[in-house]
Amino acid sequence: DDDPFLSFLAPAPARYVVSPHVMAKSLLPPVLELLEGNAVTQRASLIMPEFFRGDSVTAPRSTA
Numbered sequence: 001d002d003d004p005f006l007s008f009l010a011p012a013p014a015r016y017v018v019s020p021h022v023m024a025k026s027l028l029p030p031v032l033e034l035l036e037g038n039a040v041t042q043r044a045s046l047i048m049p050e051f052f053r054g055d056s057v058t059a060p061r062s063t064a
Helices: 004-008 020-035
Strands: 015-017 050-052
Touching: none
Parallel strands: none
Antiparallel strands: 015 050
């Protein structure tokens, strides 16, 4: 999971990042339906995060 403070760590940890814009775009329609007093028509929404490799995940060191 992501949190803004993680970008200040050294080394930057590997994590999954979801854009706030993508999250809001996915959640806004059902919330608006509820606020208007309607039933929610959207049954499911998949929000796929992107993997941020960071510097905490590296290839194994060679022992040769």
